[in-house]
Amino acid sequence: MKWRLLPxxxxxxxxxxxxxxxxxxxxxxxxxxxxxxxxxxxxxxxxIGYFQSxxxxxxxxxxxxxxxxxxxxxxGGGAVLHDNEVTYSIVxxxxxxxxNIIDSYKKLCLPIVYALRLLGLKAEFAPINDILVSGRKISxxxxxxxxxxVLQHGTLLLKVDIAKMFSLLKVPNEKLxxxxxxxxxxxxxxxxxxxxxSVAVDEVIAALEKGFxxxxxxxxxxxxxxxxxxxxxxxLAREKYATKxxxxxx
Amino acid sequence: xxxxxxxxxxxxxxxxxxxxISVEFxxxxxTQIRITGDFxxxxxxxxxxxxxxxxxxxxxxxxxxLRYFVRTKGVQLVGFSVEDLVEALNLAMVxxxxxx
Numbered sequence: 001m002k003w004r005l006l007p008x009x010x011x012x013x014x015x016x017x018x019x020x021x022x023x024x025x026x027x028x029x030x031x032x033x034x035x036x037x038x039x040x041x042x043x044x045x046x047x048i049g050y051f052q053s054x055x056x057x058x059x060x061x062x063x064x065x066x067x068x069x070x071x072x073x074x075x076g077g078g079a080v081l082h083d084n085e086v087t088y089s090i091v092x093x094x095x096x097x098x099x100n101i102i103d104s105y106k107k108l109c110l111p112i113v114y115a116l117r118l119l120g121l122k123a124e125f126a127p128i129n130d131i132l133v134s135g136r137k138i139s140x141x142x143x144x145x146x147x148x149x150v151l152q153h154g155t156l157l158l159k160v161d162i163a164k165m166f167s168l169l170k171v172p173n174e175k176l177x178x179x180x181x182x183x184x185x186x187x188x189x190x191x192x193x194x195x196x197x198s199v200a201v202d203e204v205i206a207a208l209e210k211g212f213x214x215x216x217x218x219x220x221x222x223x224x225x226x227x228x229x230x231x232x233x234x235x236l237a238r239e240k241y242a243t244k245x246x247x248x249x250x
Numbered sequence: 251x252x253x254x255x256x257x258x259x260x261x262x263x264x265x266x267x268x269x270x271i272s273v274e275f276x277x278x279x280x281t282q283i284r285i286t287g288d289f290x291x292x293x294x295x296x297x298x299x300x301x302x303x304x305x306x307x308x309x310x311x312x313x314x315x316l317r318y319f320v321r322t323k324g325v326q327l328v329g330f331s332v333e334d335l336v337e338a339l340n341l342a343m344v345x346x347x348x349x350x
Contacts, residue, residue: 053286078288101328172260250286
């Protein structure tokens with residue numbers, strides 16, 4: 001089966017989230033095929049899960065001072081600092097994945113596990129929605145299903161800065177902050193940490209492309225956003241993802 | 251006049267996600283509730299329906315209501331279960347919380 005592969009995009013958080021939703025809508029209207037894209041964030045961004053409260057999860061003042069955007073995702077899950085990472089998104093019809101959510105995470109995470117193995121790492125899928133290397137989290141994933149279409153996006157950490165992460169993220173109980181940070185340091189890893197060298201975005205994307213084609217049994221055809229998608233994305237970024245109403249919905 | 255207090259509770263589901271619940275009770279009836287956290291609900295809008303369903307209910311009568319709702323609407327709760335939500339609300343009634 002032929003899927004579309006979009007060019008790497010480095011954009012702000014509101015626009016990245018808007019593009020993911022625009023592709024989902026275009027797929028639901030049968031305007032585009034199943035699609036994969038890879039992206040990075042400029043400026044760095046904290047995304048919060050659909051059901052989270054920005055005030056509860058993020059130190060909004062510090063994020064502002066640090067020039068880090070804060071954007072609510074269309075998908076559930078937790079707050080993430082998108083800093084040194086490659087993000088991927090997959091948009092595909094719901095009939096292409098198991099109806100059980102965790103089974104579908106597994107199906108869509110296995111290409112990433114494969115890519116990590118190509119890079120020389122022993123990776124594994126860890127339910128509900130994580131990928132681990134040496135028992136430590138290197139990738140988190142989140143999905144939503146709308147109008148018969150699945151959108152799954154996720155991260156692959158190139159480098160991790162726990163101190164920066166927790167300067168921006170709040171912890172549920174501030175009295176336990178030190179303990180939470182200590183635990184997170186032991187539980188999170190990155191490509192740089194595991195490979196002992198810095199890793200270029202292009203190298204990671206090349207491995208991910210191989211992972212998706214090999215594991216999903218698809219071929220990737222390079223394409224670009226349609227006019228429908230880019231216009232819808234610009235509108236969604238402006239009227240939804242960049243608005244206070246959306247960010248502070250809960 | 252009685253004053254009602256909004257309670258905030260963090261309930262970490264074992265091998266699951268974190269439920270953060272703001273809830274107000276009048277006696278043992280829920281008068282306001284907002285459930286936030288890093289869990290997943292499919293379809294997402296079902297969570298708002300669950301919040302609406304809980305208003306006016308006693309904590310000890312919500313389990314069958316939620317089970318019926320989840321089953322008949324085909325809702326998938328990921329990272330927590332109906333039982334976890336009920337347990338979290340029971341703890342909120344007695345002002346206890348589990349640590350994340």
